[in-house]
Amino acid sequence: MRPRFCHCLACLGAAALLLAGCRGPRFDARAPAAPATGFAVLPTTGTIPPEWLQPPTEPFRLGIGDRVEVEILEVGGTRQVCTVMPDGLIYFNLLHGLKVEGLTLEETRHRLQQELAAHYRAPQVGLILRRVNSQRVWIMGRVNTPGLYPLTQPTTVVEAIARAGGLFASRFSGTTEELADLRHSFFVRDGKFVPVDFHRLLREGDMTQNLYLRNGDYLFLPSALSKQIYVLGAVNAPRAVGFMDQVTLLSAIANARDLRADALADRVLIIRGSLTAPQVAVVDYAAIRHGRAPDVVLEPSDIVWVPESAWHDLGEYAKLVVGTFVRTVAANEGARAAVKDPATVGIGINVGK
Numbered sequence: 001m002r003p004r005f006c007h008c009l010a011c012l013g014a015a016a017l018l019l020a021g022c023r024g025p026r027f028d029a030r031a032p033a034a035p036a037t038g039f040a041v042l043p044t045t046g047t048i049p050p051e052w053l054q055p056p057t058e059p060f061r062l063g064i065g066d067r068v069e070v071e072i073l074e075v076g077g078t079r080q081v082c083t084v085m086p087d088g089l090i091y092f093n094l095l096h097g098l099k100v101e102g103l104t105l106e107e108t109r110h111r112l113q114q115e116l117a118a119h120y121r122a123p124q125v126g127l128i129l130r131r132v133n134s135q136r137v138w139i140m141g142r143v144n145t146p147g148l149y150p151l152t153q154p155t156t157v158v159e160a161i162a163r164a165g166g167l168f169a170s171r172f173s174g175t176t177e178e179l180a181d182l183r184h185s186f187f188v189r190d191g192k193f194v195p196v197d198f199h200r201l202l203r204e205g206d207m208t209q210n211l212y213l214r215n216g217d218y219l220f221l222p223s224a225l226s227k228q229i230y231v232l233g234a235v236n237a238p239r240a241v242g243f244m245d246q247v248t249l250l251s252a253i254a255n256a257r258d259l260r261a262d263a264l265a266d267r268v269l270i271i272r273g274s275l276t277a278p279q280v281a282v283v284d285y286a287a288i289r290h291g292r293a294p295d296v297v298l299e300p301s302d303i304v305w306v307p308e309s310a311w312h313d314l315g316e317y318a319k320l321v322v323g324t325f326v327r328t329v330a331a332n333e334g335a336r337a338a339v340k341d342p343a344t345v346g347i348g349i350n351v352g353k
Contacts, residue, residue, distance in 0.1 A: 063134025141221035
């Protein structure tokens, strides 16, 4: 019996080796993760319309919150500072409210003279704009004085950054390059990403990037010292993951509480580099998770996007992802500036719809 038993054990051992050979190489959890490969350099994420590089020709128009100083020149003691109220009216002297929202200063002065003629003989009105609250731009991030700035005259991107005190400089090195990440800075207009290349503008003096601002424009210059990876899309908790010594795709998605049930795990995007000309790699996360492919090492400022629906044009889809990323970062930074301890805005929508 002993020789037969030994023979059976030998057969079982041979069968196990054969089955192991059929399955292919075994996954070694201790093997180092590999750098992400297969990045495609996409064309620029858009163009700047040439007319945006020209100063606006439309005159300033009053809006809610603006303040003007009004005076009837021939009548002493009539000087008064008036605020454009939420109903678009100003209240001056004997007038029971005058609609001025949307009017230029000259149109407002003419309307005041017309209405005051019912109470004064040929009144001459003096009008001075004292404060603008209706037209403002956001200048956020690594500038010396971030915040909201009134837009009282034609202003370019460079002029706006200068008005905010310029880029924040290190007290020790006297430089700004290590504190403002120009390649990941962005510009938003009307809720859409505008591909202003801040590195070309501020480091190379490329004035084709120096567009004129409009009411509501948003500039954000992030810190180069803030090392984060953004895990977004069809994950349970979209978030920015702090970058330590090494962050891999597995650990980053784990920090975002794993994939949602509707995630397409085999078409995960890694977006890297400048937001105006990003590089994109498509990674099979399902193969990594099941040990069929090595994990992928990420870099600071990478965007990991997990789709929830199939996409067909990688370039167009990546532009949508960058646009969604930019709008959400802008919303979060704006909320932090306006509200103490705000709730952040997560990204989990299907940008393909």
